[in-house]
Amino acid sequence: MVRKAYGEIAKAEKCGCGCSCDPSVSENAGYNPEELGSVPEGADLNLGCGNPVALATLKEGETVVDFGSGAGLDCFLAAKKVGEKGRVIGVDMTPEMLDKARENCRRSGYKNVEFRLGEIENLPVADNTADVVISNCVINLSPNKQRVFNEAFRVLKPGGRMIISDMVLLNELPEALKENVQAYIGCVSGAEMKTEYRRLIENAGFQRVEVIKEAHLPLELVLSDATAKAMAKKLKTSDYSARQLANSVASVTISAIKPKK
Amino acid sequence: MEILACPIDKYHPLELHVFEEKDEITEGLIVCPKCLRWYPIRDEIPEMLPDELRKEAEDLPFLKKWREKIPEKIVFEGKPFSLKR
Numbered sequence: 001m002v003r004k005a006y007g008e009i010a011k012a013e014k015c016g017c018g019c020s021c022d023p024s025v026s027e028n029a030g031y032n033p034e035e036l037g038s039v040p041e042g043a044d045l046n047l048g049c050g051n052p053v054a055l056a057t058l059k060e061g062e063t064v065v066d067f068g069s070g071a072g073l074d075c076f077l078a079a080k081k082v083g084e085k086g087r088v089i090g091v092d093m094t095p096e097m098l099d100k101a102r103e104n105c106r107r108s109g110y111k112n113v114e115f116r117l118g119e120i121e122n123l124p125v126a127d128n129t130a131d132v133v134i135s136n137c138v139i140n141l142s143p144n145k146q147r148v149f150n151e152a153f154r155v156l157k158p159g160g161r162m163i164i165s166d167m168v169l170l171n172e173l174p175e176a177l178k179e180n181v182q183a184y185i186g187c188v189s190g191a192e193m194k195t196e197y198r199r200l201i202e203n204a205g206f207q208r209v210e211v212i213k214e215a216h217l218p219l220e221l222v223l224s225d226a227t228a229k230a231m232a233k234k235l236k237t238s239d240y241s242a243r244q245l246a247n248s249v250a251s252v253t254i255s256a257i258k259p260k261k
Numbered sequence: 262m263e264i265l266a267c268p269i270d271k272y273h274p275l276e277l278h279v280f281e282e283k284d285e286i287t288e289g290l291i292v293c294p295k296c297l298r299w300y301p302i303r304d305e306i307p308e309m310l311p312d313e314l315r316k317e318a319e320d321l322p323f324l325k326k327w328r329e330k331i332p333e334k335i336v337f338e339g340k341p342f343s344l345k346r
Contacts, residue, residue: 003314063264089264093314098306117308118268124300124309126266126273154271 002141002190003093010071010096051136053212053253054163061085062131065155067120067148067164068092068138072101072113078134079113089125091118123151130155135164137251140191149204156258162206163255165213168194171248191249198254206256213253267293268309280327290327292335299324299331299339312341 051074058064058081069075069090078088090113092098101115118124120135121144133152142148152162169191192200194211201209266273272295281288289302291309300309301323320342328336328344337346 093310095306095308099304102305115306116265117306117310119311119314122268122311124266124268124307126264127271129264 006070006094007096010094010100051134051163051165051253053255054132054134054136054165055081057161057163058082058086058132063129064088064132064134065123065125065130066090067123067133067135067152068141069101069115070094070097070138072104072115074134074136075101075113075115076104076108076110079110082112084112086112088113089130090115091120091123091125093117093119120151121147123155125155127154128157131157131160133160133162133164135162135166137165137167139164140167142190145192145197146200146203149201149206153204153206153258158258159260160258161255162201162258163212163253165251165253166197167191168197168250168252169248170194170250173248194250194252197252201254201256205258207259209254209256211252212255215251216247216249265291265307265309267296267298268311269293269298270296272296278330278332280330288327290331290335292332292339297335297339298341299335315341317342 055074055077058078060081060083062082063086064075064078064082066075066078066088069092072090075088075090079086082088090101092101092115095117098115098117105113105115116124120138121142133156135152139145139148156162170193172193173191198209198211262277263274265275267275270293272293276292276294277286278290278292279286280290285305286302287305291300291302291307292298293300298312300307301320302308303323321344324331324336324339324342324344331339335343337343
């Protein structure tokens with residue numbers, strides 16, 4: 001279901017993940033306009049909550065795997081950082097998104113980026129090969145997050161790092177909201193409780209799990225968001241549930257290390 | 262190719278068969294020699310999906326189209342779909 005909805009977004013050039021279509025959303029998410037200017041037009045569909053921290057740590061020559069690469073924005077930014085000796089592999093399960101990413105890649109002439117159609121729960125990447133796993137507001141959409149973190153752990157080299165941004169819950173969401181599929185696509189009702197999210201990462205074997213950034217959704221964004229509006233209408237409580245939602249959801253950036261043994 | 266693994270059994274390295282090439286491989290096949298799963302490369306994109314996301318109606322015609330260039334074992338015994346002998 002997630003796959004289908006994101007396919008629609010890619011085709012229509014609409015935006016997703018609860019963000020509005022305003023181009024400034026990607027800037028709010030922490031990307032600087034200069035960085036955004038360096039990627040092919042169309043690579044940024046405003047679907048993510050922003051993972052500039054991960055990008056900032058990348059070094060020349062590193063191998064990066066992007067879980068849920070979408071139209072490729074983070075991959076292109078990462079490709080610039082790791083340079084010709086490095087490489088970036090984007091994995092996404094939505095064919096329409098990959099079509100877009102490939103098109104963007106062709107236009108921009110990046111040689112060190114490749115895209116694969118695949119599932120982050122069944123990653124087509126060999127063991128111990130990546131220096132860094134990045135992901136931007138994707139893992140919350142997975143019905144099996146433990147498996148995703150296990151896969152991240154598996155593909156990382158010993159000593160490798162995972163730096164991901166995602167939406168987490170600070171309070172449990174009302175049932176009515178969880179059931180709303182649209183909200184799922186909007187990055188919200190698939191989200192896990194923050195404490196549980198962290199536990200899943202540790203379960204996979206990661207160490208030094210740290211929340212390096214945490215931001216609450218700005219209420220204005222939630223109130224203007226189509227998903228929240230639809231939800232509020234469904235719950236017949238107008239702005240109240242949107243307010244409740246804003247208090248319950250946070251965007252976090254988490255780093256973790258695969259021990260060297 | 263050197264870091265590509267079978268999404269199901271994580272086997273690596275995988276076999277690559279190239280059918281059409283421009284700057285990149287535009288059409289080809291990736292095969293896991295361990296479990297005999299095959300994955301198409303279409304439009305330059307390696308499609309490495311698990312079985313439940315594969316579409317027989319799209320994948321079998323691909324196998325038919327290139328059957329002359331695909332090892333017989335994969336054509337008839339490949340997973341998740343194969344042709345009848």
